[in-house]
Amino acid sequence: MSDVEPSIPADYPREWEADVVLRDGSVAHVRPIRPDDAERIHRFHAAQSEESIYLRFFAPIKRLSDRDVRRFTHVDYVERVALVATVGDDIIGIGRYDRLGGRDATSAEVAFNVADSFQGRGVGSVMLEHLAAIGAENGVAEFVADVLPQNRKMIQVFTEAGYDVSRNFDDGVISVRFEIEPNEKSQAVRLAREQRAESQSVRALLNPSSIAVVGVSRDGRSVGGRVLANLVEGGYRGTLHVVHPEAGTIEGLPTVPSISAIGEPVDLVVIAVPAPKVLDVVAECGGAGVRALLVVSAGFAESGPEGAERQAQLLALARRHGMRVVGPNSFGLINTREDTRLNASIAYEMPPAGHLGLFAQSGALGIAVLASAGRRGLGLSDFASAGNRIDVSGNDLLQYWIDDDDTHAVGLYLESVGNPRKFTRIARQLALRKPVVVVKSEVSAFGRPPGHRVRETRTPPRAFREMLRQSGVIRVGNVHQLFDVAQLVVNQPLPKGRRVAVVANSDALGALCGDAALSWKLDVTRGPVAVAADASEDAFRDALVAAFADENVDSVVASFIPPLITGGRDVARTVAAVSAQYDKPCVTTFLGIDGVSDDLSASAPDGSTRIVPSYPMPEDGVRALAAATNYAEWRGRDRGEPVAPLGIDRKGVHEMVRSIMAESPDGRELTADETAQLLALARISVWPSVPARSPKEAVDAAEELGFPVVVKSIAPQVRHQVASALRADLRSPLAVVEAYEALAERLEEYGPDQFVVQKMATPGIGCSVTSVEDPLFGPVVSFSVSGPPTDLLDDVGYRNPPLTTGDVSELVSSIKAWPLLDGSRGRGIDRAAIEDLVARVSVLADENPEIAHLELNPVSTHPGGLDVLGARITLAPASLRQDSGRRAMT
Template sequence: MTSRPPHPDDPAGNVGDRSATAPGGTPGGTATAAAARDPSVPAVPGDGTAAVPADDAPAASRRPGDLASLPALYPAPIPQDGLEAGRVLLRDGTAATLRPGRDSDRPLVAEFLRRVSDHSLMRRFFAGESREAAVESLLQVGSPEDRYTLLVLVGDPEHPRIVASGTYVREEREPDTAEVAFLVEDAYQGRGLGTLLLERLALIAARHGIRRFVAWTQPDNRRMLEVFRASGFAIERHHRDGYVVVSLDVQPSPESVERSEMRDRIATVASLRPLFRPRGVAVVGASRDPASIGYRILEALVMNRFAGPVYPVNPKADVVGSIPAYPSVLDIPGPVDLAVIAVPRDAVLDVVDQCGAKGVRGLVVITAGFAETGAEGRALQERLVAKVRGYGMRMVGPNCLGLINTAPDVRMNASFSPVFPPHGRVAMSSQSGALGLAILEYARDLGLGLSTFVSVGNKADVSGNDLIQYWEEDEDTDLILLYLESFGNPRRFARLARRVGRRKPILAVKAGRTAAGTKAAGSHTAALAASDTAVEALFRQAGVIRADTLEDMFDIAALLANQPLPAGPRVAVVTNAGGPGILATDALAAAGLEVPEPSPATREALRRFLPPAASLANPIDMIASATADHYRQTLRAVLADPGFDAALVIFIPVGLADVDGVAAAVREAVAEARQAGHQKPVAACFMSARGLRQPLAVGEERIPSYRFPESAARALAKAYEYARWRQRPLGRIPAHPDLDVAAARAVCRQARERGGGWLSAEEVTRVLAAFGLPVVPSRMARSEEEAVAAAEALGYPVAVKLASRTLVHKTEWDGVQLNLPDAGAVRAACRRIAERLEAAGRRHELDGFVVQPMVTGGTELVVGVSDDPLFGPLIAFGLGGIHVEVLKDVVFRITPLTDLDADEMIRSIRGYRLLEGYRGHPPADVDAIKDVLLRVSRLVEEIPEIAELDINPLKAFEPGRGCRILDARIKVEGGENGER
């Protein structure tokens, strides 16, 4: 709670706030734009080439320099809900609602001030002004360019109450500085609200060109001084006129980002703990009908020996299932942390009110009929969520199966699943309740132990992102499985998965890969499914292991949950039949793994005990007569061979083969290897009905057994792919020092204010040049004579191109005239373009002509960006010309790109060998291409008004000669939609 002390120009002492952006030569820019982005604007389809012209283009391609020597940017944390509005979590896990202040909030602000103590008001306003006068000072409503107030509200949404406010106001004398001030109701102090408001205001202010916050506080206001100190922002303190003046740079730093994520993680875990480890559970809607869902939930809790009290709630029954029942949650005598609600839809909101009054912390709403049913259901779900947040609760569902915690000290089946899976170290979330029933049964049959299982249903509150954070800290969970049909906040998912995946693998099946599947998923969940291209890019960057089917997911999970990760790609195949060995070899090679020969020492060891007909190559075919001892000795030898990183053991019973003996031999060989320190994964394939797909136990370790070798090969490949990702450095986002973000933003905002659309040729060049992108020297001409003058200034031969903000596909209008050797050719080219448009009745759409020097040589590339409605900017890279049009040799990633992302993009295209130099084709300047990708990524992150960007072609020359942009186009969203 700070504010500037009173002075003649400001008797109230409440100047307000305004926040700052990125330091280090980045005028008006901010590295936090990614967090501020609200990806809710539909992508705009389009293709083709666009004009890239202008007089102020760089005269030469810019050299990227050493990217590693540049300072790094640290993207700010991404809130689960919107930056400026949505759910927030207090330090103790209590939920609240954040939103901007409005003029209509004056009565609420007045009530808020009446509840605040005189001491707290004095901390905030210094001068001790009346509560009535303080209303206007506190509620700074206006454009976020100049002043902004955020409020935190709790309570019934129809009668909310404000418990905290934060404000910034831009300084008139220092436009890049804003004063910031906070006020928190006494009962809510010490619960993290001041820090939360500081973080959000800093992100919002930075987006509007503010670089620095200043706050005045009293020297003994230790709590507020601690808020600034613990924020992680770089701060300076000095004393002035008896007060402490705190100045902080709002640019995210490693420390501020780490502390913010830690606080968010602590709050999220605290908020979900009552769901997973409740002191008491109420089943609201517990019926005496054994066929009802309410009865089945009650029975599941009791029969699986939940370690706490269970309270049936039924206003029409005194006893349910031999347990005393209560007419309402309010009548339950003991504490209730979790309420499982299985009542008719129209009764749910009343039950939530009862739970709120009782002090329940978590809800599982089984009831369906909400957002998945249409507009009426969505409206009801919004009311439900508002009530849940108003009471500070968390909710799973609605329209869900429930949740399960198998921990021995909990044993909670708060679902209507008849299956209680064995305890294990795998956590799973399913977006489909019906599928969840099958998943639980399948996991039980496989012997795959689960720590927790959650059916998230409509994900109205608790989402997969919340669960990932909970499982990150859960000591009982080593592997996370996700069945997804849609994303709520994919950018946050990517951020969390990238962090959590370094410690615990995340394995996902994403439904809706095809257009038909996407449509089905959307209707099933009432949520917009994302494009599969974006999903694939997100998973690859975030290290999420993607399974194509549920069966694949469990195959991979069986390996990840039970075996160490492979240190390399080399797999030994041990078999008693040649055919399956060949199939395994083919599958391993197709998946990118290697099947090398055993070392000479290993071959010599195998020769001592295997029959002469056995093959000592790889696969090692011990032939059909192989005994259990042959398996034990062979597997022991390959696990000791340093030339192998993993082993795949295949067994086909022949005649009266000893299946149990072979299984025991495999166990013994693995046990011996572990004792010798050989930590290599082992997968088995017992192609028999007996013991099919049952794990082989080696103490607490299990060796997964697959029905077919291809399944085992795919699992090993996915495990190796994940191991490689985990060993990969995190990557950096270079902070280019030569960006003029303010100049580019001004161009795009002017375009947005006039209604958006494609930028003119001059505007495109100004935007690209502001971000240091290597635009080829160009001149804009309004007439034939101006075009000739431009050509003579640039030097022949030249290219003349159509310039138009509406006709973006220039080639359709003969709008690209190349290799023009003299003035006559230039005049003729301009005339052809104009006559072509005149004939089509579109001469008025001609803005002029772009004149460029002819650029020869180099490799044509394409770089593009489209704005996915959920994922935000999706950046594409590939070879240009026929390669992009016919061969579709393009890769995609989600911004912001790190240096490693950019490098991987370049190396991932099929035509990368051309960039290296292939059969006389000159190599390309890969470092310069990488620099272009990173600058484009930064451009679309910093300027959220950009809906589409195409650079085609980008010419890449030999190493050391850089790149040149020959053509580009940029589309800007109009009106408010530009503020994503």
């Protein structure tokens, strides 16, 4: 509905609206209740069983009074909050809380009611998650509820949410009470539920028991015809329907005139009609109870404004009926498993079955990715092309592959990332179990593909690279490199370290391999060992066995040119046989030797087949080996615990931020006193600075603070430039006057009133800790050494909250200037102090989206701790984060 419709209150919180995936993979819409929901409430209540009504109201109420319904539907969204979950125009669930004791009270009574036909699908759990997040935003600290003992499902909703629930039985009613502040367990429960629901949703897409294809021409020479032929030729195991309004049969298959004429539920409908007709088909699918849509039709947002409007209508219509959508402009879906054999794509042939899951966004890239996999002989478990990605995205496929035993590694070709915050969270969870290889161009406002819904970003491309590294993702430059790495991580064990042996039958080739390994920061601890070009097969085997058996070797690089005596295929079989006996990876190159790929497989001791990847040039194999080694190191690294700095007054921070935003709805930069006050609530102490508009005021400030002092400029253009904007260790009034006058003359172009006086801090190295609320990435925390490393060399490290202690440690040491701080060139800093400061800034940024910019600079770090000498904070209206505490499809 639009803003002008009278049924929507002026204070209606649209930001609470969300589409959610339920436990069974279906889709529902959660939104605040509205006055025009009165009739829907009556219909909902009338459809409920007597038992459900009694459990909710403790009485057999056949019809709700108009007075009650008005009270239910008219809320203030602060003291009284109500949400409804809908599918189509029907309410399937209602959740509400009423604050107990007025606006300042911190307790609220919570209640739920779920439609009988939707019970057991997780509707109540979703409603509780959303209400708890809203309650926390509104200052509610705990929920209470009265539940009848026989209402076991509702009691389970509370107890299984991960909160610490206390119960009290009195007068036939169980009273429950729990704090709604998210804890580690409740957050884990929420994320696990999200993963299971979204995984189940994708499972229904990739494993449909029935498919209907709409848009097949009579002669089959159409995109729809290509998909239909692929489904038949691929051996699809389910029920296949062909929809055509007139033809009796197509390609020997009987047709039905419409989706509704099928007469039974359909899991997946493939839509390949011209774009202007797509919405009619979607509407019919919604009415027929179809679960999911694959739209291969083009002509949507990628084609211009008219197509963009059509695309928005497609999403709204599908969501209204609870259907998931792949596309539009999708290349299709493939599942090679023998029990499904799904080739709902426009690919020319079914790829071989294997253990690599692949995701690509555009159709053109889908063709390139599948062709490359085919040339490599690399088998796939699944392939999905999201097209314009209006609904199903890479995030959904990642959720599915987390617990899919048939997928051993994942490859993604991403043109854009609609929700990087959620992507990195899910990618990290997946990367802890199996490798994730990503091809992604740099993130910028210019890199948005036509048709993709992507927010602009102000964060530099390096921040996204760091985000991927933080998540354990293996980032590569192109599709060629993606499959280089995939061949290794799918078929070989992960390296246990960086130590490499090089075996070759040419000194020059061995040197090439060794140089490549060193360039990728691998340690060559054995070789290069070069056997003679005319060596026997036994000599090759002995050299390889010695390399694999060496306890100082973690991986083996084997490269050969055509031998004069032993055949190249014999060497390949020897490499495969030896490699299969060891739990160490091996990469190979056979220069000028054709047809060895079929000979590079052998049986391992556990009975599995081990395939040794072969590369055109040694550099390709070594680069892939280095990527796998870096990933293995990340996977084995201790990531620590979520940061939880002691002493942060979260409530005080929230209240202060709300108070300032209430006075300045558009936001503003905080004064120095406000900045110090807000940071003090987080136990961050800022050294006081006294503004000075003249030499006399500077002297007065110095005498008030006590000598020695510092005079510095706070002009934005030079505030980071210590050498030109600061005079330190001033020990007399005369020194203060001279310093002030010199700076004023030097920096005259930046205007007056730009100077402050501070107490002289302990000598140290200046650092900067910053957080920025980015429209695309959400909070981004950075760390750097102040001055030239930041200003000239852009030597800045980035991480995305929420952070673990391991993330913080890696951020601090990720910058190239770290040797200036770690003691290798003098006294080291107090690392624990700087990590604690970064952790506190990350928590402030993560929990307060109104903090648009927070900068601590300079932070003087030294062996005895640190001193925050400068700080700036800017507040702005909170951005609508895409991965908040409320579960939502994004």
